[in-house]
Amino acid sequence: MIIKNICCIGAGYVGGPTMSVLAQKNPHIKVTVVDINQERIAAWNDTDLSNLPIYEPGLKEVVQEARGRNLFFSTEVKKAIDEAEMIFISVNTPTKTYGKGKGMAADLKYIELCARQIAKVAKSDKIVVEKSTLPVRTAQAIKDILDYTGNGVTFQILSNPEFLAEGTAVQDLLNPDRVLIGGEESEEGKEAMEALVAIYESWIPRERILTTNVWSSELSKLVANAFLAQRVSSINAISELCEVTGANVGEVSRAIGMDSRIGPKFLKASVGFGGSCFQKDILNLVYIAKSYGLNEVADYWEQVIIMNDYQKRRFADKIVSTLYNTVSGKKITFLGWAFKKDTNDTRESAAIYVADALLNEQAEITVYDPKVSESRIYEDLDYLGTRSPEENRRLLKVVNDPYQACKDAHAIAILTEWDEFITYDWGKIYEAVIKPAFVFDGRKILDAEMMETIGFDYTSIGVSKTQSNK
Ligand SMILES: NC(=O)C1=CN([C@@H]2O[C@H](COP(=O)(O)OP(=O)(O)OC[C@H]3O[C@@H](n4cnc5c(N)ncnc54)[C@H](O)[C@@H]3O)[C@@H](O)[C@H]2O)C=CC1
Numbered sequence: 003m004i005i006k007n008i009c010c011i012g013a014g015y016v017g018g019p020t021m022s023v024l025a026q027k028n029p030h031i032k033v034t035v036v037d038i039n040q041e042r043i044a045a046w047n048d049t050d051l052s053n054l055p056i057y058e059p060g061l062k063e064v065v066q067e068a069r070g071r072n073l074f075f076s077t078e079v080k081k082a083i084d085e086a087e088m089i090f091i092s093v094n095t096p097t098k099t100y101g102k103g104k105g106m107a108a109d110l111k112y113i114e115l116c117a118r119q120i121a122k123v124a125k126s127d128k129i130v131v132e133k134s135t136l137p138v139r140t141a142q143a144i145k146d147i148l149d150y151t152g153n154g155v156t157f158q159i160l161s162n163p164e165f166l167a168e169g170t171a172v173q174d175l176l177n178p179d180r181v182l183i184g185g186e187e188s189e190e191g192k193e194a195m196e197a198l199v200a201i202y203e204s205w206i207p208r209e210r211i212l213t214t215n216v217w218s219s220e221l222s223k224l225v226a227n228a229f230l231a232q233r234v235s236s237i238n239a240i241s242e243l244c245e246v247t248g249a250n251v252g253e254v255s256r257a258i259g260m261d262s263r264i265g266p267k268f269l270k271a272s273v274g275f276g277g278s279c280f281q282k283d284i285l286n287l288v289y290i291a292k293s294y295g296l297n298e299v300a301d302y303w304e305q306v307i308i309m310n311d312y313q314k315r316r317f318a319d320k321i322v323s324t325l326y327n328t329v330s331g332k333k334i335t336f337l338g339w340a341f342k343k344d345t346n347d348t349r350e351s352a353a354i355y356v357a358d359a360l361l362n363e364q365a366e367i368t369v370y371d372p373k374v375s376e377s378r379i380y381e382d383l384d385y386l387g388t389r390s391p392e393e394n395r396r397l398l399k400v401v402n403d404p405y406q407a408c409k410d411a412h413a414i415a416i417l418t419e420w421d422e423f424i425t426y427d428w429g430k431i432y433e434a435v436i437k438p439a440f441v442f443d444g445r446k447i448l449d450a451e452m453m454e455t456i457g458f459d460y461t462s463i464g465v466s467k468t469q470s471n472k
Pocket residue numbers: 011012013014015016017036037038039042079092093094095112115116133134135136164165166167168278279
């Protein structure tokens with residue numbers, strides 16, 4: 003089966019970059035990315051490439067090469083579905099905020115809407131590819147909808163989860179550790195899988211393209227995120243132990259990471275993991291385990307989230323206790339709001355929760371982030387519903403100059419590991435802040451010795467004060 007037309011529903015953080023790279027590497031395939039969000043599509047079509055709706059290093063160049071050639075962004079969802087032989091579903095699958103499974107299960111309403119729309123529009127056989135992260139066995143639900151409400155058209159459902167990380171999306175897409183494709187074990191299923199394998203083979207060696215049954219593929223995505231997040235929570239748990247014992251979590255990470263069975267990655271202690279997926283996917287895994295009555299399995303994974311919440315709270319508490327048990331009326335400067343560097347995404351960023359905790363203590367926060375807009379920051383805070391939008395705007399200010407942000411601060415907290423923070427003139431910042439000059443490094447990016455030589459009272463995750471003062 004030769005694919006000439008691809009449609010992707012959902013032009014977000016995954017649909018946009020994934021399809022851009024796929025189109026760049028398959029100039030013979032027409033790729034149309036559709037979304038109901040007109041503003042987002044307009045931004046993807048903006049002639050000024052710095053206005054793309056998401057910031058990812060290297061993305062502009064890929065879009066520039068493929069857009070208008072064989073890559074198109076459109077709001078004409080029906081037309082794109084009708085024309086395509088293969089349809090990727092890449093819509094959001096957030097945690098449910100209502101009804102059964104509230105706060106745990108994935109909300110599949112957007113997925114179901116896509117399936118119903120495909121069923122309604124399709125006049126020829128289609129391969130439907132789950133690109134969104136979904137609970138295991140969702141393919142069955144999609145198949146049911148397509149088969150019972152379709153027009154006698156045959157559908158093959160494939161699972162093809164995405165493993166890219168934000169900030170390195172283009173690199174991850176160009177050079178993935180593996181591509182995972184799950185499909186039915188029938189002849190038709192195998193044929194559909196081969197059609198998708200052929201597309202990826204345009205730039206990825208065949209041995210890195212893994213084919214499995216649908217359920218293994220769906221579940222592997224949740225499990226991969228759970229394992230990654232678990233490593234962060236594990237090292238964060240150890241960070242507290244380091245602080246009280248005089249061990250240094252950076253040294254412990256290095257020592258254990260050199261064991262090739264453990265490996266060095268994802269062992270960086272931090273203020274807590276954020277991002278749209280780790281928490282959502284683990285909660286989803288916990289919910290699935292519970293729904294099968296596997297309570298011990300559910301409890302085991304839930305602990306990863308409990309630890310992460312604790313780490314964020316602990317960071318805020320440390321600021322309050324160090325500042326003589328009160329931050330009321332004190333200016334606390336946040337360097338960074340994004341959930342990690344090199345992205346403008348703030349979903350579930352630790353900064354939001356640390357800010358909320360400090361605002362509850364009546365702190366006055368000033369935020370500087372090189373890529374996150376003021377409106378986004380206020381939306382994040384307002385979404386929590388802890389206090390009125392007016393109150394949030396009164397207590398928290400956003401500025402676009404880091405030195406101005408730090409001026410007259412009682413404390414500086416580093417919430418994102420942006421490279422530029424390392425290169426600041428910390429001597430100049432020291433002159434401008436209120437003394438004692440407190441810095442709380444939630445990302446362990448600054449050099450403790452340098453900071454202390456300048457005169458800062460520097461606190462870093464996973465290092466006891468006595469040790470960093472040596
Ligand atoms: N953000 C990430 O780094 C990663 C996300 N994922 C998964 O990929 C999926 C998508 O995530 P993101 O791209 O981050 O979400 P997103 O929220 O950035 O994008 C989803 C897009 O789908 C659109 N949409 C929703 N319903 C639609 C419909 N019926 N028709 C047309 N468009 C519709 C929305 O308007 C939105 O623009 C989720 O399941 C997520 O778990 C997987 C790997 C990485």
